[in-house]
Amino acid sequence: MKEDYIKIILADDDEDDRLFFTDAFDELKINTRVQTFKDGIYLMNYLNEDNVVLPNVLFLDLNMPRKSGLECLKEIKKDPKFIDIAIAIYSTSASEEDIEKTFVMGANIYIKKPSDFKTLKKVLSEVVTINWQYHTNGLNKENFLLRL
Amino acid sequence: MTLHLKFDFNAICKKVLNDKLNEHQIKHKIIGFGEVEILEKLSDEKLKNFSEDLKEYHIDIVENQKSILIQKIKDAIIDMVFNEDTTTNLKASAYLSDKLGHSYGYLSNLFSEVTYTSIENFIILQKIEYTKQLIINENLSLTEIAFKLNYSSVAHLSTQFKNTTGITPSAFQRIITKRRELKQ
Amino acid sequence: MPARILKKSWFIKSIFFISAFIILVIGGITYRNIEDLNKSSELLTETYELNFKLEQIFSHLKDAETGQLGFIITNDPAFLKPYESGRENINNSFAELKELTKDNSALQDSLKTLNVLIDKRMDSFLKSFRFSSVGNYNDPNFRENFLYGKNLMDTIRSKITAMIDRENQTLNERQQAYESNLKVTPFFLYLVLLVSLLLMFLAYNKIISDLGKLKTYNEQLEIFKESTKQSEVISQHGNWILDIEENTFTFSDNLYRLLGEEPQSFKPTLENFYGYVHPEDLDKLEKEVHKMIKNENLPFIYYRIIQKNGTIKHFKAYAKLHVNDDGKKQLLGITTDITDEIEHYRILEERNQELERNNKELSAFNYVASHDLQEPLRKIQTFLSRLEDKEYDTLSDSGKRYIGRINIASSRMRLLIDDLLQFSRTNKTDKVFKITDINSLLEAAKQDLAELISEDNAVIKADDFPAINVIPFQIQQLFSNLISNSLKYKSQERTPEIHITYTKIKASEDDKLTKPKKAYYHKITFTDNGIGFDNTYAEKIFVLFNRLHNKDEYSGTGIGLSICKKIVENHEGYIMANGQPHIGATFTIYLPA
Numbered sequence: 001m002k003e004d005y006i007k008i009i010l011a012d013d014d015e016d017d018r019l020f021f022t023d024a025f026d027e028l029k030i031n032t033r034v035q036t037f038k039d040g041i042y043l044m045n046y047l048n049e050d051n052v053v054l055p056n057v058l059f060l061d062l063n064m065p066r067k068s069g070l071e072c073l074k075e076i077k078k079d080p081k082f083i084d085i086a087i088a089i090y091s092t093s094a095s096e097e098d099i100e101k102t103f104v105m106g107a108n109i110y111i112k113k114p115s116d117f118k119t120l121k122k123v124l125s126e127v128v129t130i131n132w133q134y135h136t137n138g139l140n141k142e143n144f145l146l147r148l
Numbered sequence: 149m150t151l152h153l154k155f156d157f158n159a160i161c162k163k164v165l166n167d168k169l170n171e172h173q174i175k176h177k178i179i180g181f182g183e184v185e186i187l188e189k190l191s192d193e194k195l196k197n198f199s200e201d202l203k204e205y206h207i208d209i210v211e212n213q214k215s216i217l218i219q220k221i222k223d224a225i226i227d228m229v230f231n232e233d234t235t236t237n238l239k240a241s242a243y244l245s246d247k248l249g250h251s252y253g254y255l256s257n258l259f260s261e262v263t264y265t266s267i268e269n270f271i272i273l274q275k276i277e278y279t280k281q282l283i284i285n286e287n288l289s290l291t292e293i294a295f296k297l298n299y300s301s302v303a304h305l306s307t308q309f310k311n312t313t314g315i316t317p318s319a320f321q322r323i324i325t326k327r328r329e330l331k332q
Numbered sequence: 333m334p335a336r337i338l339k340k341s342w343f344i345k346s347i348f349f350i351s352a353f354i355i356l357v358i359g360g361i362t363y364r365n366i367e368d369l370n371k372s373s374e375l376l377t378e379t380y381e382l383n384f385k386l387e388q389i390f391s392h393l394k395d396a397e398t399g400q401l402g403f404i405i406t407n408d409p410a411f412l413k414p415y416e417s418g419r420e421n422i423n424n425s426f427a428e429l430k431e432l433t434k435d436n437s438a439l440q441d442s443l444k445t446l447n448v449l450i451d452k453r454m455d456s457f458l459k460s461f462r463f464s465s466v467g468n469y470n471d472p473n474f475r476e477n478f479l480y481g482k483n484l485m486d487t488i489r490s491k492i493t494a495m496i497d498r499e500n501q502t503l504n505e506r507q508q509a510y511e512s513n514l515k516v517t518p519f520f521l522y523l524v525l526l527v528s529l530l531l532m533f534l535a536y537n538k539i540i541s542d543l544g545k546l547k548t549y550n551e552q553l554e555i556f557k558e559s560t561k562q563s564e565v566i567s568q569h570g571n572w573i574l575d576i577e578e579n580t581f582t583f584s585d586n587l588y589r590l591l592g593e594e595p596q597s598f599k600p601t602l603e604n605f606y607g608y609v610h611p612e613d614l615d616k617l618e619k620e621v622h623k624m625i626k627n628e629n630l631p632f633i634y635y636r637i638i639q640k641n642g643t644i645k646h647f648k649a650y651a652k653l654h655v656n657d658d659g660k661k662q663l664l665g666i667t668t669d670i671t672d673e674i675e676h677y678r679i680l681e682e683r684n685q686e687l688e689r690n691n692k693e694l695s696a697f698n699y700v701a702s703h704d705l706q707e708p709l710r711k712i713q714t715f716l717s718r719l720e721d722k723e724y725d726t727l728s729d730s731g732k733r734y735i736g737r738i739n740i741a742s743s744r745m746r747l748l749i750d751d752l753l754q755f756s757r758t759n760k761t762d763k764v765f766k767i768t769d770i771n772s773l774l775e776a777a778k779q780d781l782a783e784l785i786s787e788d789n790a791v792i793k794a795d796d797f798p799a800i801n802v803i804p805f806q807i808q809q810l811f812s813n814l815i816s817n818s819l820k821y822k823s824q825e826r827t828p829e830i831h832i833t834y835t836k837i838k839a840s841e842d843d844k845l846t847k848p849k850k851a852y853y854h855k856i857t858f859t860d861n862g863i864g865f866d867n868t869y870a871e872k873i874f875v876l877f878n879r880l881h882n883k884d885e886y887s888g889t890g891i892g893l894s895i896c897k898k899i900v901e902n903h904e905g906y907i908m909a910n911g912q913p914h915i916g917a918t919f920t921i922y923l924p925a
Contacts, residue, residue, distance in 0.1 A: 016711050030264065092706050093750070095757045096805045100319065104326040110314070115710040115746060116717035129264045133273055136263075137222065140155065143280040145323060147314025306775070307782050316776050 005031040006128055007053060011043040011072065012036065012061035012090065017113065021059070021090075024121045030128055040067025044075060047082070054082065057131050059090040059111075062102075070105070077106040086131045086144065099147065108144045123148045150331045154285045158226075164205055172198050218262050220248055221255055222270070229274040229297075240271050276312045279305065283321050290317055344542075347535035354528040358521055365517050372510040379503040382432055382439075386492045389425045389446075392418040393453065393488060397481075400457050415457060422450060442495050449488050456481035561585065569668035572600070574651070576628065576661040581605075590647070590669050592639030610636035610644065628653045630665065646671045698756035702749050709749065713742050751891035755876070758806060758898045768804045770797035774832070777811035784819050794832035800854055800923060806899040813892045814919055818860035820886060823914070831859045836925055844908060845922060852925035853905070859918045865911035873909055 010021050018036045025034045035055070037043040043060075044067065046052065058076070060069035069089060076082045088109035089102045099110050109127055114120045126148060134144050162178055169176045172194065175187040190198075199209045224247050228240065241252040244267070248255060259267050275297055282288045282296070290302050299305040309317045396418035402411030426447060433439040456477055463474035561584070564570055570587025574580075581602065585595035591608050598604050602621065609617055613635035624630040630651035637645050651665030716738060724732065774794055778785060785792065792815065815830060822828040837855045839848035865873065865880055872878050874897040879890040893909075896919075900907040905923040 014707070016714075020714055092703065092710070093753065096808075100323060100326075103315075103323040104330060106327070113710060115713035117714055117721060118717060120714070125264075130273070133263075133265065133270070137226075137274075139277050140281070143277065143284065143324070145313055145315060145320060306779060310779050310782070316779050318772055318776060 005033055006057070006132065007055040008032050008034045008057050008059070008128070009043070009046075009055040010034065010036045010059040010061075010090065011038075011040060011064065011069065012059070013038050013064045014061070017061070020117065020120055021124075024117065024124050028121060028125050028128075030125065032128065039064045040069065040072045043067075043072060047076070054085055056084075056135065057086045057088055057109075057127060059088045060107075062089060062091040062094070070102070073102065073105055073107060084141075086134070086141070088127055103145055108141070109146045109148070111148045150328065152328065154281075158230075161207070164207070165202075168198065168201055172201070174198065214258060214262060217248070217250075217255075218259060221259055221267065224248060225267070225271055225274055229271065229278055240267070272308060272312055276309055279309060279317070280320065283317060284324055344535050344538055347531050347538075351528045351531055351535075354524055354531075358524055361517060361521060365514060368510050368513060372507060375506055376503060378432065379499050382429070382499055383496050385425050385429050385432065386496055389422055389429070389450070390489065390492050392421040392425065393450065393485070396422075396454075396457060397485060400460055400481075404460065412461075419454060426450075439495070439499075442491070446488065446491055446495070449484060449491060453481060453484045453488060456484060565589070567668070568672075569666055572665045572667065574625075574663040574665065576625070576663060579625075587667060590645070590667065591637060592641060592643065608637040608639070610638055612636070624651060624663065628661065628663065630663065634670075644671075645669050646674045695756055695759040698752065698759075702753040702756060705749050706746075706753070709742060709745055713739075713746070716742065748889050748891075751889040751895070754809070755891050755895050755898065758809070758895055758902065763803055763902055765801050766804055767799050767801050768807070769799050770802070770807065770834075773802075773804060773808045774811050777808050777815060780808075780812045781815055781819070784816065788819055788822060788828050790819055790822075790828040790830065792830045792832070795834040797834050797856075798836075798854075800925075802903060802923065803899075806902060810896050810899045810921070813896050814858045817892055817919075818858065818862055818917070820888060821862045821865075821881075821917070822860075823862050823916075826861055829861050831857075833857045833859070837922075842922075844920070845906065848922075849904060850924040853922040854925050856921045856923070857918055858921075859916060861916045864913045864916050865909075866913055867911055870909045870911060874907070 008025065010018060012018050012021070015038075018038070022034050022036065025032050035046075037046060040060075047054070060072055062069040069091070073087060073089075076085065076087065086108045087106065088111055089099075089107045090111045090113060093112050094102075102110060109131075111123055111127065114123055127146065130146060131144075133139065134141055165178060165184060169184070174190065174194070177185040177187060195209075202209065221244060224244055225240070228243060241256075244255055245252045256267050259265075259270070263270070265273075278297065279293050282293050283290075288296070290306060293299075294302045294305040297305065299308075306317055309315075309320070313320065315323075396415040399411050399414035399416075399418065403409065403415070426443070429443055430440070433443060459477045460474065460481060463471055463477065560571070564584060564586035568586075568590065570590050571584040572587055573582040575582075581600040583596075583600040583605075588595045588597060591605075606614060606618070617633070617635045620630065620633045630649065632648060632650050634646065634648050637647055639645065646669070647667055648670045649665060649667040651663045654662045654664045656662070716735065720735060724735075727735065771794075774797070778792060784790075818830050819828055833856070835855045837853050839845050839851055839853055842848075842853070842855070845853070869880055873880060874893050875890075876894040877890040878894075879886075879888060881888075897907055900921055900923070903923050905921060907922075908920045909917060910920070911917040
């Protein structure tokens with residue numbers, strides 16, 4: 001009850017997308033704390049800090065300079081301390097094969113960035129809700145796959 | 149080597165609770181998923197120690213009346229979905245109000261308020277989760293699962309699966325299989 | 333041809349042997365005849381001698397008798413002389429006769445009887461002497477004895493005559509036998525000679541005709557040799573022969589030319605040849621040649637040579653063992669100058685690579701363009717939605733109208749970009765084929781379009797499909813594009829129905845497949861009851877950005893069916909459309925089985 005908020009992190013090199021993202025969560029009536037990073041290096045450095053509060057959901061853009069979303073995904077999946085983080089790929093459209101590949105690599109969620117704000121809000125709220133369901137109802141996270 | 153495990157969370161929780169209660173020498177009776185009847189008067193300190201101990205397992209003692217009711221709704225739904233014996237042909241709404249002694253409207257509003265989702269969605273989510281379990285652990289075909297979960301048709305189940313998860317049941321199976329192959 | 337000549341030589345050989353045998357037989361027969369002739373004359377002499385001796389004995393007897401008679405008459409002992417000498421002569425002649433007739437038992441017997449008779453006669457002579465010496469010629473005993481002597485004499489005479497006659501008769505018989513033999517022999521010899529002459533004539537004839545054929549063959553061989561020489565020059569190859577036992581080479585003229593030398597300008601040895609081989613390939617070639625001599629076979633090998641003027645040529649060589657009738661082993665080799673071939677191949681390869689590069693660049697460009705175009709467009713749309721949400725009320729009417737138009741235009745652009753991206757993806761993605769249950773792909777495609785299908789109450793009926801080797805994602809895309817195409821161009825008058833059928837066909841039995849690459853195909857048809865189209869556009873509808881309808885009537889980019897075509901082509905299959913206006917359309921897909 002004491003830490004009754006959901007921690008969200010987004011890594012995306014696009015400033016506009018980061019803006020839409022934070023705006024959307026601001027408008028949602030969910031108690032969240034959103035943090036953004038502009039590439040994979042910044043993200044991974046943060047996650048590997050001592051005493052860091054790990055996010056409930058981590059949103060990864062695939063195309064980022066220096067370290068791509070897929071590279072981050074690989075690193076995170078290798079490290080057992082990140083096992084509780086739900087990973088959402090947050091990207092411009094990709095082929096069906098590429099989407100399946102990210103799931104196989106361990107992503108839980110794949111979001112195609114929507115082209116209007118309302119949809120964005122809806123999608124993000126759905127992600128948080130379902131993740132919360134998994135979290136609170138002891139559902140098997142192994143089976144957590146969601147595509148929006 | 150990778151072992152693929154199958155859990156019964158219900159049983160695990162019950163076992164943990166039972167062990168902990170015995171450890172703290174609390175007379176009790178476990179009623180159902182997430183509900184324990186304490187058969188003695190507990191001191192605040194004893195309750196606090198017990199609750200601290202349970203934190204380790206991420207088990208919280210829910211005090212709030214509303215929360216208790218929500219938990220009861222969830223229990224009822226999970227029981228309805230996962231336990232074939234209690235599977236009824238009744239509508240979920242009738243089943244819940246019947247079981248919990250509140251009007252469905254009240255339960256529904258309360259549920260949405262606290263959980264950010266509706267009872268209907270929760271039921272669907274649970275059914276789909278059960279479907280996932282059956283696909284992976286029991287290797288059941290979609291037809292068998294649809295029958296088991298009282299769906300009117302395979303198409304219905306398949307559509308609901310797709311709508312809930314965004315992927316088709318076969319894609320789901322493919323992904324999980326590939327993941328396991330990758331780990332080995 | 334050589335086999336036939338070989339057969340003929342056997343024929344001639346056998347004729348020779350037969351003739352030799354016949355001559356041998358003739359010699360044998362002649363020898364035997366001469367032998368016979370000799371024997372017959374010997375026999376004649378023998379018989380004459382025998383007869384003579386018999387006559388002689390008789391004449392001695394007669395002499396003795398005459399002497400006796402003379403003594404009796406004259407009583408002069410001088411007359412006894414012939415009797416006494418006769419007696420001796422008879423004994424001598426008898427001994428000779430015995431010697432002569434020792435091989436003839438019949439004659440010996442006769443001689444014995446004769447001897448007894450003669451002895452008796454001699455006794456009678458002696459008795460007569462006794463009587464005559466006392467002179468009583470009238471003594472009856474004397475008379476009797478005298479008569480007895482005369483009788484004996486007659487008997488001896490007849491006996492000798494009989495013997496002579498018999499000898500003469502056997503002589504005659506033998507003579508006759510030899511004569512008949514001698515009569516037949518010349519005729520037989522003549523016949524045999526004739527036969528052997530005939531055979532020799534046949535053999536001669538054969539030899540002559542074979543010689544004629546041999547000449548023709550020789551001429552043909554000469555022509556063949558000439559044409560080989562020409563073909564060597566034209567197709568740039570040279571022949572060589574390695575005599576395995578003697579380890580000597582023969583090079584054809586053109587092989588010298590291939591090395592850039594005058595024909596037969598150096599001794600055809602390996603060492604001399606190695607002098608031309610590219611240093612980098614020398615080791616390899618030497619090893620191969622070593623192997624070739626050991627294995628008596630040379631598979632295709634490739635190496636380079638350097639001509640004296642520095643030109644590098646690529647050679648390809650091949651040799652096969654040839655064993656002639658005498659068991660002589662030769663490796664017959666061909667060395668070809670493949671420099672031009674390699675050069676052409678290299679150019680082709682380069683062009684191919686260039687083409688591939690261009691294609692890759694093009695599809696990469698397509699992909700990047702459509703992918704990266706999405707981003708700014710998405711932002712435009714998102715900002716637009718923000719603007720609508722937050723600032724809509726502050727906008728003027730025309731401002732609101734403009735926003736509406738921008739929305740429509742950007743939506744259309746999104747559709748275009750999405751389709752284009754999908755199109756380029758069908759090119760870009762790796763073509764991973766997998767045996768896949770087609771039913772599940774169709775089910776997934778229906779799942780993708782579930783909303784549209786239930787909105788239109790569309791009925792989709794499909795045959796059962798087998799598992800086929802396909803690129804699963806692409807086939808699902810194909811199905812989903814075809815179904816959505818049918819739903820998009822549905823007839824307003826009836827609920828849409830799509831029938832999907834499956835058959836496995838033999839390419840040769842399907843008249844629509846004009847140039848099939850495979851023998852069998854999976855034929856899948858999608859038949860709908862939509863608005864159909866005029867069949868003159870049956871091919872055009874697959875062309876990128878081609879649309880049969882105004883975009884105000886039917887939304888669409890003209891890419892969907894192009895994607896279908898691309899996907900089917902990725903599977904090396906065919907897709908065809910057949911439309912009937914206001915009745916429906918059929919799309920037929922052929923996937924290689």
